[in-house]
Structure formats: C-alpha cells, structure tokens
Amino acid sequence: MSVSSSGRVSLDEQWEVLRRGVEAIVPEDEFRKKLERSIASGVPLRVKYGIDPTGIDVHLGHTVPLRKLRQFQDLGHTAVIIIGNYTALVGDPSGRDETRSSLTEEQVAVNAKDYLRQVGRIIDLDRAEVHHNGDWFSTWSFLDVLDLMRHMTLGQMSAREDFAKRLKAEKPVYLHECLYPLMQGWDSVEVKADVELGGTEQLFSLLVARSLQQSESQSPQVALTMPILVGTDGTRRMGKSLGNYIGVAEDPVTQFAKVMSIPDEPMRQYFTLLTDLPIAEVDALLAPGLNPRDAKEALGKAIVTQYSGSELADHAASEFRRRSSGEDPTEIPDITIPRDGLDPDGRLAVPHLIVALGFESSTSNARRTIEGGGFNYGPDRVVTTDVKERIEVVDGLLVRVGKKKIARIKLG
C-alpha cells in the first residue's frame, strides 16, 4: 500500500483493506467519518477486541477478528486487547444454546497468560495495549453493579436470539449471564474504544457498548463484525469442542492436512478471511474448470506460511502429496516397544501391538480395526485381518493403522 507524504495511508486504501471479509459495520457512515478524522488529525483509532481466557487453543476461527485487528495495527491504529478475566467468570452466552460452565479465577489466570502467547502470533503485542477487565471490575461495589444493570431491560435481554431460543426450548437462562453484555460494553467505556471487533453473534454486545458510552458522554464505538468461520467439516462453526478446528499452534503438516480436508465450498471464505491473497487472485484460483485441489493447496500454503514460514509450508505440502499418493511420510515417529513384552520368540499378538503403539485405546477396538482391514505392516504393507496372528516384532518394523497412523518400532 502506498503511504502519503504525511506518513498515513489514504482513506480509500484503508477502507479497501479494512472492509475485506467484514460481515457488517454498524453504523457504516460513522466508521468512515472516524477514519477520516483519524487521518486528518493523525490520531489513531482505538480498536478494541476482547478475548475471554476460557480455553487454551487458539484456532483459525479466532484469528478472523484477530487478523482484522492486525490490519488496523498495520494501518497505524491502536490495538486494544481486553483479556476478559472477569467476563470469563460469567461466560459469554452469545450464540450459545446452553449456559457456559463457569471457570475459577485460577484457571482464568493461567489461561490468560497462555492466550497472550498465542495471540502474539497474529498481533504485534509490542504495539498493542493489553488490559484485563478484572482491573476495573474487581474494584466495583454492589452499587456500581446496580448502576450498570439499570441500562438494560428484561425485554431487551430476552429479545436476543440466543436467550429467546433457550427460553423457548425450556432451557435455563441464568441472571448472571445477562450481565455479560453489560460488562463487555463497560470495557469499551473504560478503554474509550472507537471501534470494536467481534464475531457476527457479538453484535448485540457490541451495540450495548454504544449506549453505555453515550451515557458516559463518550463518542460511541463502531461495531465491526466478522463472519463466523466454518470448521473443517464445512458446516458448523469452527470450535474446539466440535473437533473441527485448525489450531494456530499445531504443527505445519497437521495444519496443512486439515486445510486440505475441508470441503470445497468454504474455500472462498477461508481465502478471504484467513489470507491476504488479493481477491482477484482468489477468483482466478477458484475459476470453474480448474482442479479445486490446486486452489486448496495454495490456501493451505498461505495459511501455514503465516505461522511457520514458507519453507515449512512447502514441506508440509509435499509431505501431504506423498502421503495421499500412498507413500509413507518422510518422517516417521519411532515408538519404543519394551522387549520384555514380547514372546520368547520375539512375537506379539497384533491387537496388543496396536494398543502398545497407542493407535487404539483398547484391544477390543484394535481387533475391530484389524478385522476391517485397517492394519498393515512392513515395507510391503502386509495386511492381516486375523486378530490372533502374532507377528515378529523387530527393530525398524513399520506399522500402519488406517491412513494417518504410522510408526517405526524401536525395541527397548
């Protein structure tokens, strides 16, 4: 992007970058004005993003708003990260069809540290402001809480889709959950946010902040919502508990393989939200008639590169090609099998071998896999479906279960 003589990026260029992939900007004209004012005055916008330290694995779904925040940073604006160590005690009800299990303060404190480390892979933390909302909430008196609660009615609260759904389904809505959007909104007051980022389902909370800010005579923030990234199953939102996520801390080969396993349909969404590839290039890759495989490979490389560099991304891609063409991966983990677990003649029943390697959780399970033809060994990939077979276990023996599990045996 070109930088004007004043050292600032022009409005149109900022607009172009910032609106990419965005679901909604509420209200849009206010956002434009804020940008204009910022450019004219040289005062960066304060862009807030809140994270509740509820888990530990940051996945690509989380990176959607984080990447947007990074774009703001790169345009000279100020990233204001709120670690929601107090909101985490409540549990965000947004988009949930049940109450979140609440965490203890200790858990939250541990998670928060870990979170920042992971977030640092996307955000330049040296240039970001980081706040914990417990810093202010922990000092509050009961009267302060009452005053906060005055800002919203039961009707407003129960109108939100997630609560309404639960009420209809006769599932519980706890009162403390109602506090959540108010707390999140108050964070915006504390940090004087100009813009707040969030997922689509966050819109309600993002708008609560506007009215709280106005009541405190602040200029209300603009809500900028990002679409919810679908998971590797291509249908449901990406989430740890759904097992359809790609973690930012996962190794390159796994990340790449997971990207390749997504259905074709969400590819455009992934390109738009997870890469900086110009849209024109994306269009070219996804043009009808081309093998979607190639587009997906480009996508996988682009994503893995962000976390591990292009060298490792290329390596991951070639590994994947090897494996899908039926070859073994270049790097096969050694797994030690204790010698004294073997028969006097150095043999071991196949189900026990599989369990010893950690490929199956029980011998019963291992038997089923074997009977289904999911087990083979040696360079010639000898398949046996006989659960009673005892194979000779020697150093360096290759053992495979399914397509993904492979190990080289080391006798110990």
Place this chain on the structure above:
RNA sequence: GGGUGGAUACCCAAGUGGUUAAAGGGGCCAGACUGUAAAUCUGGUGGCUAUGCCUUCGCAGGUUCGAAUCCUGCUCCACCCA
C-alpha cells in the same frame, strides 16, 4: 412453598419384566471410490488373558428364577404456579 416432567453409551434418542451389550440418528473409526476432500457405498463403534467371560441404562437398597424396565430412599436437572 406447591405441582409436573426428566436422568439410557461420545451426543441426541427408543426401549416400561425375559432372543437387550441395549432400536434409530449424529459424530467418530476402518474399508471401497476420489481430486486430497465432500457426496455415496460397506463394516464397526463397553472391556478382557476372547468363539467364552466380565461390566454398563443418575446413586443406594429391595422384589423376582430373571430388572434399563416394578418398589423404597437419595442425588441432580428442567419447566409451570406462587
């Protein structure tokens, strides 16, 4: 405080005395196909020293030749009325 309904395997959910290790669906695993996937098809989805044995339907007792199913107590959950 009163009332009603509920708790079954990873999840949802059938089953109200005996071919019930427990229907069906989802998810997951394996196999076939493929573009790597998706879709589709096939098989599987409590454990074990394995053609037999052991354990499981909220918890603890009881009735019975036999209980997920009947009885008693308990725990937990939801909704409704106050």
